[in-house]
Amino acid sequence: MANLDQLKSDVISACRILSEQKLVEGFGHVSARIPDSDRFIMTPRISLELVQADELLVMNLEGEIVEGSATPPFEAWLHTAIMKTKPRLNAITRIHARKANIFSVTDRRLEPVHNHGSFFAGGVPVFHTPDLISNEKLGTAAADALGDRPALLLRGNGQVTVGRTIPEAVMMAIYLEEAADVLFGALQIGTPMPLSIDESKQRQVEALPPVDMERAWRFFKNKIAGK
Numbered sequence: 001m002a003n004l005d006q007l008k009s010d011v012i013s014a015c016r017i018l019s020e021q022k023l024v025e026g027f028g029h030v031s032a033r034i035p036d037s038d039r040f041i042m043t044p045r046i047s048l049e050l051v052q053a054d055e056l057l058v059m060n061l062e063g064e065i066v067e068g069s070a071t072p073p074f075e076a077w078l079h080t081a082i083m084k085t086k087p088r089l090n091a092i093t094r095i096h097a098r099k100a101n102i103f104s105v106t107d108r109r110l111e112p113v114h115n116h117g118s119f120f121a122g123g124v125p126v127f128h129t130p131d132l133i134s135n136e137k138l139g140t141a142a143a144d145a146l147g148d149r150p151a152l153l154l155r156g157n158g159q160v161t162v163g164r165t166i167p168e169a170v171m172m173a174i175y176l177e178e179a180a181d182v183l184f185g186a187l188q189i190g191t192p193m194p195l196s197i198d199e200s201k202q203r204q205v206e207a208l209p210p211v212d213m214e215r216a217w218r219f220f221k222n223k224i225a226g227k
Contacts (some may be wrong), residue, residue, distance in 0.1 A: 005125050008031055008053045010166045011041055014093065015048035016224035023095040023173050024048050028158070031079040033090040034058070040083050044070030063136065075132055082162060083147065089162045091169035096099030096158035099180035100124075104153035108187070110180055111194045115207050117179030119150050119172060121200030126153045151176045167217040171208065174220075 011032050018024045029043045030098045042057045057068035065072060073079075079092050103110035109123040127145040130137060133154075142160070146152040152160045152170045161176055163169030186192040195203060208216070 004034065005053075007034065007041060007166075008056055011043065011056060012053050013224065014091075014166050014170045015043060017053055017170055018093060018173060019047075019049040019096060020220075020224050021177075023093075023097050025178060028096060029073040029075070029079070029091045029094045030166075030169075031059075031083065033083055035090075039066055040079065042072060042076060042079060044068070045073050046070065050074070054191065067147060074134055075139075075194060077136055077139035078133035078160065079139075080141055081113075081133075081136065081143040082160075085140070085143045086146075086162070089164065091163045091166040093161045093169050093173045094158065095161065095173050096181065097173070097177035099184050100145045100159050100177050101156070102184065103180055104155045104157070104159075110153065111192075112179055112183075112200055112203075113186055113192045113194055114182045115203045116175045116180070116204035117182065118200040118207055119175060120150075120179055120196055121195065121204075122199050123177070124151050125149055126152050126155055128155050130155045130157060132157070154167050167213055170220070171213065171216055216224055 011030055027046050028048050031042045033040045038061045039058050042059045043051050044055050044057055053069050057070060057072055058066045060066050061084045063077055070220045080090055089200050104126055111123040112118050112120050125145050127142050133139050133142050150162055161169050161172035163172055183192055
């Protein structure tokens with residue numbers, strides 16, 4: 001029970017951080033796998049700025065609500081499909097970052113040009129179907145489009161980021177928008193110089209080792225303290 005309570009607390013922290021960073025405004029959702037089970041915690045159809053721990057849902061990999069009485073997000077199938085097909089992943093954010101969204105509606109690939117963007121080496125894939133992920137078929141298609149990347153752009157409809165932990169999924173959301181912002185700015189004044197795959201791999205090692213993941217998570221949790 002203590003571990004589940006901590007997981008729920010971390011999900012709520014993720015909700016507040018994503019809201020404070022303006023990566024979600026009214027819409028968006030977060031999920032986290034319950035260890036050693038076929039279930040995951042899911043935020044309900046409530047603004048992430050406002051959702052409370054006792055409103056969180058527990059769902060299974062068939063998309064069914066196991067615990068909770070709130071309405072699940074319209075795109076709950078997105079989380080179900082990723083959790084079901086990618087057992088190494090334990091956390092998902094569904095966000096609506098403004099700059100990253102620009103790259104989902106153009107033919108310009110969102111690729112890394114700075115250290116924190118190195119996690120998106122090779123470019124961020126785009127799920128080209130503009131529909132909301134409202135059924136199992138679309139959820140599976142989106143999970144396939146994500147592949148083994150940390151983020152997926154949904155054409156004109158925001159983004160998905162994933163991680164082995166809740167902090168990792170949240171940091172990928174923050175770094176995704178930062179990468180989009182830096183690349184967008186570079187495009188205004190010259191020709192961007194993307195990091196190569198090898199450069200990106202080295203930068204990843206330096207950019208977010210476990211000690212700095214904890215450092216970043218504590219920093220962002222401190223920013224939302226009391227909210």
